[in-house]
Amino acid sequence: MLSKKTKYGLKALTFIARNEGDMPVQVSKIAKSEQIPSKFLEGILLTLKKAGVLGSKKGKHGGYYLRKEPSEILMTEVMRVLEGPIAMVPCVSLNYYEKCDDCPDEHKCSVHKLMIEVRDSTLKVFRNTTLADLSNTKR
Amino acid sequence: MLSKKTKYGLKALTFIARNEGDMPVQVSKIAKSEQIPSKFLEGILLTLKKAGVLGSKKGKHGGYYLRKEPSEILMTEVMRVLEGPIAMVPCVSLNYYEKCDDCPDEHKCSVHKLMIEVRDSTLKVFRNTTLADLSNTKR
DNA sequence: GTAATCCCTACTAAATCGATAGGATTAATA
DNA sequence: TATTAATCCTATCGATTTAGTAGGGATTAC
Incomplete structure (x- = not known):
């Protein structure tokens, strides 16, 4: 949520x-x-x-x-500040990586694989959206 | 998370x-x-x-x-059962839609637009992934 | 009949979330 | 200079959610 x-x-x-x-x-x-x-x-x-x-x-x-033009304010930045890491698990977080206690081998973890895909697809949206898009301003 | x-x-x-x-x-x-x-x-x-x-x-x-072959168990189903709605806000949820208290007009809401995109991209991943993918089984 | 197993309800400690309270600090202006 | 309008900062609070535990009931194989 x-x-x-x-x-x-x-x-x-x-x-x-x-x-x-x-x-x-x-x-x-x-x-x-x-x-x-x-x-x-x-x-x-x-x-x-x-x-x-x-x-x-x-x-x-x-x-x-x-402090910048709306078109230069990316959702990646805003979301990280307000909502925290974009990844759903720390072990796939680019900016806040942490190893899982359980999981002996990340590369074999089924959850890991799935969560990387989710992270990448979400990231794609946030990287492609700026405050200018949200506010319909041109700058 | x-x-x-x-x-x-x-x-x-x-x-x-x-x-x-x-x-x-x-x-x-x-x-x-x-x-x-x-x-x-x-x-x-x-x-x-x-x-x-x-x-x-x-x-x-x-x-x-x-109860089904792994290849027939979609992540959309599993995630909805375990984690709840896939959408990050009820007002863009396909299965659990709810209007926001605030927001007089959904179509003008900047958050709404963004969250629809996130929902769609996440959904795409979950619809394209089955338990067979997670478990590397062929069935 | 006994052991192994799923099924069900209730409880708890800790964390997080959404919000409020109360004031300290700063700056414009009358 | 006194007043007013703003940001800044810390503490607190009630409600909800999360992660887990406890204790037993029901069912089945042997």
């Missing part, structure tokens, strides 16, 4: 991509428009900021803005 | 596919060979039985057996 965190995060990014002029966008505006609990969203955007996807400006008239 | 339940279930099915002669295979044998907690596995195989993937024989020399 996709977590609410990721769902909200994607919606928020889409909103920001669509509403970006010169001014940063406030959490409260996004929360209201997208029906997301404001305090919860606060934490999500903070995470995206720490990961380098968003920038922020504090104080009055502050808010969040994209 | 793939649940242990699903992982164990797949390993068990693979084991049964490889070890099937005329005799049913016992939970205890699978558990020992695949390093799975025996009582936990018991419940998993029961689930697979109720779903019609496995058959069982009670009493001495009883055990579990496949």
Whole structure:
């Protein structure tokens, strides 16, 4: 299941991509428009900021803005930040590999083989999709 | 993340596919060979039985057996039984569709579009993979 | 009748998720 | 400079899910 965190995060990014002029966008505006609990969203955007996807400006008239063009923000990046590893098992994860306790030999493991295929096909989608696709903006 | 339940279930099915002669295979044998907690596995195989993937024989020399040829057991079926819906959000699930509380219009939802693509690509893998592929048996 | 096996229900500890609370810090502006 | 509006940070909470255990009932081979 996709977590609410990721769902909200994607919606928020889409909103920001669509509403970006010169001014940063406030959490409260996004929360209201997208029906997301404001305090919860606060934490999500903070995470995206720490990961380098968003920038922020504090104080009055502050808010969040994209640090790259929507077309340069890949879903691989966003999903990894919000949802964690793309692979369904650590033993096929590219970025967070871990050996299984059980499994004496990975190459003979039936689950391993299947999960590599799933990972690759999902990765293909995420690598081919940017925030520009989600938000229908051209940049 | 793939649940242990699903992982164990797949390993068990693979084991049964490889070890099937005329005799049913016992939970205890699978558990020992695949390093799975025996009582936990018991419940998993029961689930697979109720779903019609496995058959069982009670009493001495009883055990579990496949109800179809490995090549006829699709991963779509197994994954749905063990892991639940393949879609990451209910609003793109083929078998368990549910509307989102938020989302006034699905067709305009950026998350929706992305998750349909993920679902389709994952589905493609599961539809193209059978237990025979996992277990390297020909049947 | 006994041992081996599946079948069923209930319980538990730990982790995760979704959300809230409360305030510290920063910056614009009146 | 005081006020206000924002981000930033930490802690907490209830509900749910996960992974597993416990204990026994029912069935069958021998």
